[in-house]
Amino acid sequence: MARPKAGGLASLEERDIDANLLNELRIDHHERDHDGSGTRRRWPVVVGGVFVLALLAGAGAWWFIAGRPAAVQTALAVAPGAGSNAAAVLQATGYITARRQATVSTQITGTLTQVLIEEGDKVQKGQVIARLEDSALRAGLNVAQANILAVQAQATQAQAQLAQAEADARRQTELAASGMSTRQAAEQARTAVAAAAAMLEARRREADAARAQLAQAQVNFDYTIVRAPFTGVVTVKAAQVGEIVSPLSAGGGFTRTGVGTIVDMDSLEVNVDVNEAYIGQVKADMPAEAVLDAYPDWKVPAHVLAIVPTADRGKATVKVRVALEQKDARMVPDMGVRVSFLGSKPDPAAAKQAPKGVLVPAQALAQRDGRSVVFVVIDGKAQQRPVKPAAQDVGTMKLLPDGVKLGERVVLSPPATLHEGTELRIDNEAR
Structure with a gap:
């Protein structure tokens, strides 16, 4: 019974030895990436990394180039009318401006009691557009008027006293000549005439001063009335009733410095900036054609009014003033305009056939x-x-x-x- 048991143990040991030998003969998967010298083969990984880097670099270059303007x-694009005659020498863009416009203010500081304008209203020269509170100045005007009346009355009284003194002097002179009065009495009468004349002159000077004070009070009172300085159109209403208006800045307060802005529409012109490299092609009185951005099919005859003798260093341009030969209600300040400078005046017949x-x-x-x-x-x-x-x-x-x-x-x-x-x-x- 002992031998078979010993034999069974021997068979188990032999099987364990055979399994160990087989395990030793297997190739480890870590060793598959090494060559015969024991060095690990990394070239597939290197090639893959280079390929990825190349793709990233290409994508970055494409993004950089595509992202740049x-x-x-x-x-x-110009109208064929000017181009067909080969008359357009130069083109420039600019804006409509008014040579005559004003922000109307008051001569004195005061509170508005009336504002009689609205945007778009047409006003005539001298038309009342606003009024200030005038109670104090009206009282001063009334005082000046009363003062001049009093002084004029005193001057009239002095005139009467002078006439009486002259009559007395004549009588004393006649009496002295006939011996019925003394010479001293005649001299005193003449002195009274001189004194009355001096008094009358003083009253006249006082009347002149009173009239000057009245004129000053009238001017101050007139400052409460704001009038249009010229005929034009109201483009801005800058103040309302109850606000304080002053000709001077209030230092950041709520005081207004103007009532409104009036523009003389007859003074509209175009200011354009011409590149200084081409300014030599523009001459005074040169014919031109203006096209408003708002009305691209409307061509307005124009001509060069003046070349402003200064240049803009930042933009390398020279300002040119262009006069509009036709005025229209559609033209308003600050509208964008494109101006074509022409070598010769455009032919209306050719323009119709363009x-x-x-x-x-x-x-x-x-x-x-x-x-x-x-x-x-x-x-x-x-x-x-x-x-x-x-x-x-x-x-x-x-x-x-x-x-x-x-x-x-x-x-x-x-x-x-x-x-x-x-x-x-x-x-x-x-x-």
């Missing part, structure tokens, strides 16, 4: 997906618009019957990378 040059559409430089056209397009600058971004240029060209300009509006700015020589919505940076705006 594209630098472009632009030009305005084709429909706008003119743009030929280099503004580009090809996208087999069709002609232009890129218009809208809020600093490129907007792609399909166009069909007309058959006839006007010099280097292309006629676009539709697709682009008058006054819009188009991109010149658009690059192939330019697309809808691209941020734009206008380096130098072409004419």
